[in-house]
Each structure stands twice: as C-alpha cells, then as structure tokens.
Amino acid sequence: MAITPPENRLWWKEPIHGIELGWVIIAFLWGLFMFFFMIAWHFIGQQNLSTETYRIQPWRFADKVEAFADEYQVVDENGEPVFENGVPVVRPPAGGDAYYLARLWEFWPILELQKGQSYRLHLSSADWQHGLSIQPTNINISVHPGYMHVINITPTETGDFGVICNEYCGIGHHNMTGRIRVVD
Amino acid sequence: MTAVNEGTYAGSGVQAEYRTCRFTGLKIERNAEILIRVNAVAAVVFLAWGGLLGLLVALTRWPAIQLLDAELFYLVLTGHGANVLVFWIIFFEVAVLYFAAAVLLNTRLAAPKFAWLGFALMIVGALMANYAVLRGDSSVMFTSYPPMMASHWFYLSLILFAVGALVAVCCFFATLVVAKEEGTYEGSVPLVTFGAITAAIIAVFTIASGAIILIPTWLWSLGLISEIDSLMYKLVWWGFGHSSQQINVSAHVAIWYAIAAMVLGAKPLSEKVSRMAFFMYILFLQLASAHHLLAEPGLSETWKIVNTSYMMYLAVLGSMIHGLTVPGAIEAAQRRNGYTRGAFEWLTKAPWGNPAFSGMFMSLVMFGFIGGITGVILGTEQLNILMHNTLYVPGHFHGTVVAGTTLAFMAATYILVPLFFGRDIVWPTLAKWQPYLFGIGAGGISLFMMGAGTLGVSRRHWDLALTDAVHAFEYPPAAYLMMALNGIFGVLASIGGALFVIIVVASILFGRKLDGPDAKLTFPLHDRSRESVATYGSHATLKLPGTIILVAIFFTAFVLYYFVNWMYLSELWLLR
Known part of the structure; x- marks a missing residue:
C-alpha cells in the first residue's frame, strides 16, 4: 500500500x-x-523576443520619448501636427528606432508603423510595472521602470491595434490603453 | 475515532497518548490528532472566506453583472488570492504533513508546543493579511510588484505566516527523526510519506525565497530601504510564488496515492518509479520561477530555456509518470477486486458515489488535461508571449490549484473527518454530488478563462469594455461570452465549495459518532487497505489496458495542443 x-x-x-x-x-x-x-x-522561427535591455532612469527615458515624438510627429496637408484623442501620432522611420512609453495610465504616443518594415521598439515605464498587450494580434510583453527593452518588431498586418495594459497598475489600470496603427 | 486500545506508551522517556483507529488500524497520537484537526479547520475557514471573495471576482468579471466597483474589485481580488492560494492550501498541507509523518509512521508528533507556535504564527499572519487588505491600502494583488507599495502590514503578515509554516515543516522533519530513532516503522517510509517529504523540502526552498524578498520589501515599505529593483523582486518572488504551487503538486499527488490506497486498496505499480518521480520534483520543480519571466526584459534566452523547462522537462517527466502510475495502481487494484471485464470495467464500476474517490479521480484527470498541458504551453519560451498576463494564466492555475489541488484536498477531507474527528459524514447524497459540482465548476472556470485569454483578455482587469479609456478597443463578442460562461461556472463552483464547507462543518459538529463497536462509515474504506499484499505482482504479468488507453489519449491531446500553439505563434508579427 x-x-x-x-x-x-x-x-x-x-x-x-x-x-x-x-x-x-x-x-x-x-x-x-x-x-x-x-x-x-x-x-x-520568426518569433523570438529580443532580450536586448539597458538600464535607464525613468525620467530620462520619458525625455527620450518626448524628443522622438517631437521629431517624427505626423503632419497633415496644412503642415499642422496630427493629434488623436489629444495624443500625438508619430511615424518612426521605417527600419529605425521607435520609443514607446508606458505610464499611469496610458501608452504614449500613438505609433504609426508600416507593414513589413522592421522597427527597434524601445519600451520602458515612467513609473510602475505595466504590461504591453497588442490586440487583437495578442502580443504580450512586460514593461519595467528602469529597464529599457529594445524589441525588434515587424508588423505583418494593417489596421488599428489596441494596446491594453495587462499588468495591474493601480486604480486606473482598466483605463490604460494606447494605439498602434499599421499602414501599407 | 474509535479507541480500541487506548493507553499511554512510553518511548524514549517521552509520554505520548495513542489510540488505534478501528477502520484503518492506524495508531493515532493525541497531539498529532489535535494539530491535524485545528489546521484542517483553519484551512476550511479560509477556503470559505477566500472562496466567497472568488465568487465576487467572477461576478464582477461577468460583463452583464459587473457586481463590484473598480476599487473594491481590486481589493477583493487581492484578498481572494491570498486566502485561497496561500492560507487555505498551506493550512491543509500542514495537516497533511502531520498525518503523513506522525500517523502513517505510527509515531508521536515531535515538539507539539512548536507545532502550536507555528499554528499561532500562521493564524496571526493570515488574519493580519486580511486586515491589511480590508484597510484598502494594500490592493496590490497577491504578487505586490514594486514600485507599487502595499501597507507594511501586508508584507509583515506574509512573513509571519511563512515563519509559522517553516516551524510546522520543522516539526514534520523532527517527527520523521523521532519515528526513525524509535523504530516505529520497518524499512523505508511509505510512498505517501515520501511525497509529503518532497512537499516539505520544496516548502523550505519556497519559504526561504519568500523571506529573501519579502523582508527587504517590508523594510522598504517602512522607509528603511530606498528602492526595490522591480526585476530582481519578480525573479526572487516567483521562487516563492511558483514554488509554493509545487508544494501543492507534491502534496496532492501524495493524496492521490493515499486515497487510491485507502478507498480501493491500491498499491503503487513500482515503488522505485513513483519515488523517482517525486525525486524529480525535488531536483527540478523550483526552476519554474522562470515561467513568469519569459516576457521580461534583461534575462537571456539560455536562462529562460533551461529554467522554464525545469532542466529539459525532468519535473514534467515526474508528473507524467504519476499520470500513469496513479490510474495504473487503481486499475490494478480494481482488477484484483474483481472488475476485470473489458478495458474499462475497473473504471465504470469504481466507487463514483464516494466523494473521496470521485474527487480524487476528477482531480487527477483535470490536473493532467487542463492544468498540466496548459502549464507546459505557458512555460514554453516563445509561446508565452501569446498568453503572458492574459486570463489564460489564471485559467491555467485554476486548473492546477482549484481543479487539481483543492479538489484533491476536499476529497481527502471526506476521509479525514471520520478519521480525526470521529464523526461520520452527514447528508451522504449531498456529499456524493459535491465533488461533481465543484469539479465541473472549477473545470469550466479554467477552460473559459483560458478561452478568454486566447482572445487576448487581460487578467486582473475590471472593465472588459474599456469604457473610460482614452483609446477605445473592442474585444470580440466571443470574449464576452467566455466571461459570462466563466461567471456561470464560477457560481457552480461556489455552490460546490459552499456545500463542502457546510457538509464538513455539519459533520464535525453533528455527524454520527463513530465510537460504537459496530459503527460503520457511510463512505467505506477498503477492507484490505492496510493489508500487506504480495499476491499480485507489481511487474511482469500485470495488464493495464485501460490505463494505456487513457495515457495515450492524454499524450495525443498534449502533442496536438502543443503544435496548435506553435501554429498560432507562427502567424504572429515578426519578432527577431
């Protein structure tokens, strides 16, 4: 027994x-x-998450994202910078660097990427831990303050993609979203 | 239970009071019995409270109901995690450890005063954690990732609880030493005790990891340390958070073997193989901290692959072995009991009306098919990106901890109550249905949460519709359906859970006393459960066609689901 x-x-x-x-x-x-x-x-395989990571002060990363947004913000036919829901729409150079900030409680700015182009997406948080969840394609990556994660990413489909925070980050967690647009 | 030859024995100059259980022949010492009782009662109390919080969570995530407001939801979710994932389970496991050491080895519980100290610390810790959560300033989820900070009471409560658990584990080890010294058993310890030793060894590792991270975090919450690195915290914390679930696996596998032995007279097919499988757990299960760090920056692929696979899946191998040896032992026993027709008469004629057996067998099947397979998928380095932090994760661990561990513990309780409280189970019909209600509910919760997770729904999230978010996003209608079904099965599981608590409490208080000379158990144990059986071979001639078919179905499901997920992954955006 x-x-x-x-x-x-x-x-x-x-x-x-x-x-x-x-x-x-x-x-x-x-x-x-x-x-x-x-x-x-x-x-x-073509889906292997990059492990390239740098330590960075959260405020310094926020500054980098601001500078990136200023440089590459989309302008309309009148030469006016484009905003959506009050957030700048930014088109990083194809094949180049993009910066994406997670903070209480938004992902900033709106990124406009080109289908089939590869980007070095620099990802970090200004405050607490957050979770980058790109939907409906379903890519889920953790975001830490103090660590800049550089992800090589190539969108393979066009459309508007929702970015939802999936790491609990306090009372506004369920309002924390962002947007990534992929164009041809 | 019934005292046949009550008396006082003197061993090594230590006075101990024993009685012999008439149904099992087990010699039960007074201190061991009382401590098993109090720990089991505390476990059930925290199950009732944590389960109620779980029902509130399920009803809030049901989009058509959304019962609680956001702030209360996050508070309740934190409380749900702490109470059922830790307090219910660890209290029950302490009872299981004392049973496996003192009772199965015919000895006394070593250092009962320390066992009481451990119990008191655990009670204080558990109550303090609930106080911290209900204050409203510790809604940090059970994981409490910094820089988000809880009240210092929250961290202190977990430290106290862990110290109490460590004291209990030490009493367990000391009891093993006493049994060995006083020669209360012959040869090697029983397999169930071996499984409990596995659980206890993993518990020491787990509690050490918890101490290493929670003590500095507590000091940080008091302002004595300026910063806790978020990645370091996660790595060490999961050495505690995931390993504590490995204690459960070892404990509930030991319980599967125990129930199979006590209800059916089952004997392990081969002691060597089953013990090797437990030994794999000791060596490799703790690496699973990596399962939570696959979508994290700053850790290399090599580290991720080695750790997440428990070093080439050697711990998974352990579980897969138990997945054959447990039903195999049951089939062998049932064939010996006379159910030899066809491949499955042993299973169809099994005592499905005995909640100890039905709960145990459902736990075995659901742990393997729902919890086990999905755990391997989640823990595959690249596949993790498809489900990290989605509802797939709680879906998986409700398959392991609720449908697996909790259901096994409930099943064991139907044997524990007559054995240690001397009372028969009340309302046999309700008791008969209880494991099915709870099991089907828990299985449904797991499956529908995983369904929602596959559709990308975030875990720990109050608002599926994202009503007040700046950038709107619509989840597909199927996600709403999944969450509603999750709610319905959550209600079903809650009814099953409530029934369990009511039946257990009523049995302890009002159950028929089992002290008469011809008292009978409503749910009988196997006559020969204590018999030394040499009549059926554990090797060579034994045929187990039913088990082979079951295991083949399991393996096919595993392989198919594994490759389906790689197919999903290959359609994802490119990450190079």
Missing part, C-alpha cells in the same frame, strides 16, 4: 513494469523534444 512501508524492503531492486518503463521513455523523449524545439525556434 502507498500508506504503509513497501513490503519488499529491497524495493529498489524490483524490476520495473514494462508499461511504466515504456511510458518513462516516451515522456522523457517528448521532454527532450520540447526542450530542443525551443532552441530550434531561435533558428527556424
């Missing part, structure tokens, strides 16, 4: 049941497969 000491005191010398042995081997090989598949995806 499982609740009494093994009746055979030399239980470790008992032969293993064939069914058990077979299953141990299958499960072990499956584990090995899953392990090596993660490594393989770094070579064969």
Whole structure:
C-alpha cells in the first residue's frame, strides 16, 4: 500500500513494469523534444523576443520619448501636427528606432508603423510595472521602470491595434490603453 | 475515532497518548490528532472566506453583472488570492504533513508546543493579511510588484505566516527523526510519506525565497530601504510564488496515492518509479520561477530555456509518470477486486458515489488535461508571449490549484473527518454530488478563462469594455461570452465549495459518532487497505489496458495542443 512501508524492503531492486518503463521513455523523449524545439525556434522561427535591455532612469527615458515624438510627429496637408484623442501620432522611420512609453495610465504616443518594415521598439515605464498587450494580434510583453527593452518588431498586418495594459497598475489600470496603427 | 486500545506508551522517556483507529488500524497520537484537526479547520475557514471573495471576482468579471466597483474589485481580488492560494492550501498541507509523518509512521508528533507556535504564527499572519487588505491600502494583488507599495502590514503578515509554516515543516522533519530513532516503522517510509517529504523540502526552498524578498520589501515599505529593483523582486518572488504551487503538486499527488490506497486498496505499480518521480520534483520543480519571466526584459534566452523547462522537462517527466502510475495502481487494484471485464470495467464500476474517490479521480484527470498541458504551453519560451498576463494564466492555475489541488484536498477531507474527528459524514447524497459540482465548476472556470485569454483578455482587469479609456478597443463578442460562461461556472463552483464547507462543518459538529463497536462509515474504506499484499505482482504479468488507453489519449491531446500553439505563434508579427 502507498500508506504503509513497501513490503519488499529491497524495493529498489524490483524490476520495473514494462508499461511504466515504456511510458518513462516516451515522456522523457517528448521532454527532450520540447526542450530542443525551443532552441530550434531561435533558428527556424520568426518569433523570438529580443532580450536586448539597458538600464535607464525613468525620467530620462520619458525625455527620450518626448524628443522622438517631437521629431517624427505626423503632419497633415496644412503642415499642422496630427493629434488623436489629444495624443500625438508619430511615424518612426521605417527600419529605425521607435520609443514607446508606458505610464499611469496610458501608452504614449500613438505609433504609426508600416507593414513589413522592421522597427527597434524601445519600451520602458515612467513609473510602475505595466504590461504591453497588442490586440487583437495578442502580443504580450512586460514593461519595467528602469529597464529599457529594445524589441525588434515587424508588423505583418494593417489596421488599428489596441494596446491594453495587462499588468495591474493601480486604480486606473482598466483605463490604460494606447494605439498602434499599421499602414501599407 | 474509535479507541480500541487506548493507553499511554512510553518511548524514549517521552509520554505520548495513542489510540488505534478501528477502520484503518492506524495508531493515532493525541497531539498529532489535535494539530491535524485545528489546521484542517483553519484551512476550511479560509477556503470559505477566500472562496466567497472568488465568487465576487467572477461576478464582477461577468460583463452583464459587473457586481463590484473598480476599487473594491481590486481589493477583493487581492484578498481572494491570498486566502485561497496561500492560507487555505498551506493550512491543509500542514495537516497533511502531520498525518503523513506522525500517523502513517505510527509515531508521536515531535515538539507539539512548536507545532502550536507555528499554528499561532500562521493564524496571526493570515488574519493580519486580511486586515491589511480590508484597510484598502494594500490592493496590490497577491504578487505586490514594486514600485507599487502595499501597507507594511501586508508584507509583515506574509512573513509571519511563512515563519509559522517553516516551524510546522520543522516539526514534520523532527517527527520523521523521532519515528526513525524509535523504530516505529520497518524499512523505508511509505510512498505517501515520501511525497509529503518532497512537499516539505520544496516548502523550505519556497519559504526561504519568500523571506529573501519579502523582508527587504517590508523594510522598504517602512522607509528603511530606498528602492526595490522591480526585476530582481519578480525573479526572487516567483521562487516563492511558483514554488509554493509545487508544494501543492507534491502534496496532492501524495493524496492521490493515499486515497487510491485507502478507498480501493491500491498499491503503487513500482515503488522505485513513483519515488523517482517525486525525486524529480525535488531536483527540478523550483526552476519554474522562470515561467513568469519569459516576457521580461534583461534575462537571456539560455536562462529562460533551461529554467522554464525545469532542466529539459525532468519535473514534467515526474508528473507524467504519476499520470500513469496513479490510474495504473487503481486499475490494478480494481482488477484484483474483481472488475476485470473489458478495458474499462475497473473504471465504470469504481466507487463514483464516494466523494473521496470521485474527487480524487476528477482531480487527477483535470490536473493532467487542463492544468498540466496548459502549464507546459505557458512555460514554453516563445509561446508565452501569446498568453503572458492574459486570463489564460489564471485559467491555467485554476486548473492546477482549484481543479487539481483543492479538489484533491476536499476529497481527502471526506476521509479525514471520520478519521480525526470521529464523526461520520452527514447528508451522504449531498456529499456524493459535491465533488461533481465543484469539479465541473472549477473545470469550466479554467477552460473559459483560458478561452478568454486566447482572445487576448487581460487578467486582473475590471472593465472588459474599456469604457473610460482614452483609446477605445473592442474585444470580440466571443470574449464576452467566455466571461459570462466563466461567471456561470464560477457560481457552480461556489455552490460546490459552499456545500463542502457546510457538509464538513455539519459533520464535525453533528455527524454520527463513530465510537460504537459496530459503527460503520457511510463512505467505506477498503477492507484490505492496510493489508500487506504480495499476491499480485507489481511487474511482469500485470495488464493495464485501460490505463494505456487513457495515457495515450492524454499524450495525443498534449502533442496536438502543443503544435496548435506553435501554429498560432507562427502567424504572429515578426519578432527577431
């Protein structure tokens, strides 16, 4: 019984049941497969989150995002800078650097990206931890204050994408959103 | 329960009072019995309170109801996590540890005064945590990620609770030493005790991680430390947060074996394999802190892959082994009990009306299919980005902790109450249905939360409609359906949970006393559960066709679901 000491005191010398042995081997090989598949995806897959990270003071990162937004804000046909819901719309250079700020309680600014172009997206928080959740494509990445995460990202579909905070960040958490637009 | 030969034994000069249980033949010492009782009662009280908070959470996330306002919702969600994820489970686990050491090894509980001290510290910690949360200034979620700060009472309460739990674990280890010294058992410890030892070893690691991070965080909340690094906190905190769930896994697997033995007379197929599987847990389960850090900056791919896979999935291997050996042991026992027709007569003729068995078997199936498979998917380095911090995560752990651990603990309670309170279970019909109500509810909660998470719905979020957000976003209608279904199954699970609490409390207070010479249990134990069985071989001749089919279904589901998720991932935006 499982609740009494093994009746055979030399239980470790008992032969293993064939069914058990077979299953141990299958499960072990499956584990090995899953392990090596993660490594393989770094070579064969196109979705491997970058780990490039820099330490940065939160206020310094906020300054960088402001400067980035000033430089690349979209202007309309009259030469006026474009805002949406009071937030500047910013078009980073294709293949270049983009900065995205998470803070209580918004993602700032609105990014306008080009489909098929790769961007170095610099991501950090001005205050608490936040969660970048790009919907409906469903990309979810943690955002820390003091750490600037540089993500290489290439949108593959056009449209307006919602950005929702999915790391609890206080009473305004459910109002924390942003927007990323992907154009052709 | 019934005292047949009550008396005082003197061992190593220590006076201890024993009685022998007439139904199980187990020798039960007085201090062990009382401490098992108080810890189990405390567990059920915190389950009732935390479960009620859980119902409020489910009803708030049901978009058509949205019961609580935002501030109260976040408060209640924090309280729900602390009470059921920690207090209910750890109190019950302490009872299980004392049972596995003192009772199964026929010995006395070592240092009962320290065991009482541990219990008192845990009670003070648990009450203080509820005080901190209800004050309203600690709605930081159970994870309390800095720089968001809770009241210092919150951190202190968790530290006190953890110290109390550590004292209890030490009493458990000391009891093992006493049993060995006084020679109260022969040969090796029983498999269930071995599983409990696994749980206790992981508990020490867990509590140490908790102390390493919560003590500085407490000092930070008092203004004595200027800053807690958010990434460092997360890494060490999850050594506590995730490892504590590994205590549960070890404990509930031990309970599966115990219930199979006590209700069906099941014997492990091979002691060696089952013990190796537990040993894998000791070596590798703690690496799972990484499961929460796969979408984090600043950690290398190598670190993520090695840790998230528990070093090449060796701990998953342990669970997959138990997934065969537990039903295999049940099938072998049932075939010996005479149910030999076809591949599945052993299962169809199993005691499905006994809540201890039905709860245990549902726990086994749902832990494997719902909690286990999804845990591996979530813990795959690249796949994690599809579900990190979405409702998929609580969906997964309600599959492990609620449908798995909690249901197994409930099942064990139906044996514990007659054994340690000497009272029979009241209202057998209700008791018979209780595990099904709770199990189906918990399974539904898990599945629908995971469904919503697959659609991108955020966890710990008050407003699915994002009504007051600057930039509007509409989740697909299916997400609303999922959240409504989650609410409905949440209600179902709550009814099952409430029934459990009522049945247990009523049984303890008013259940038929089992002290007569011919008292019978409503839900009988197996006659031969204590018998030394050498008549059926654990190897060579044994045929287990039913178990092989079940395991084949499990493996197919696992492999298919694994690759479906890689297919989803391959359609994602490119991240290079």
